[in-house]
Amino acid sequence: MHVTNISEAKANLSALIEKVVAGEEVIIGKAGKPVAKLVRYERGAEPRRPGALKGKIKIAKDFDELPDDIAEAFGMTTP
Numbered sequence: 318m319h320v321t322n323i324s325e326a327k328a329n330l331s332a333l334i335e336k337v338v339a340g341e342e343v344i345i346g347k348a349g350k351p352v353a354k355l356v357r358y359e360r361g362a363e364p365r366r367p368g369a370l371k372g373k374i375k376i377a378k379d380f381d382e383l384p385d386d387i388a389e390a391f392g393m394t395t396p
Contacts, residue, residue: 320344320351 319336326333326345333343333355343355388394 318342318344320346322346323352 319333319341321329321333321343323345326343336343337355337357340357344351345353345355383391383393
């Protein structure tokens with residue numbers, strides 16, 4: 318981890334970015350206290366699209382029907 322102050326960060330931003338690209342974290346301080354951290358950007362997952370799985374998932378017609386033994390265990394009768 319590299320620690321620097323704001324003045325040095327302004328003067329050496331390109332070099333600090335290279336450190337971050339190489340995987341190092343850079344802490345920037347003001348008046349001797351850390352105020353910011355430069356870290357490598359990690360791309361997040363692709364946003365989900367409504368309907369992207371349409372036609373790819375099959376749900377059985379009896380998906381939500383309870384088996385007789387479970388229905389009986391809960392005091393229910395099956396139609």
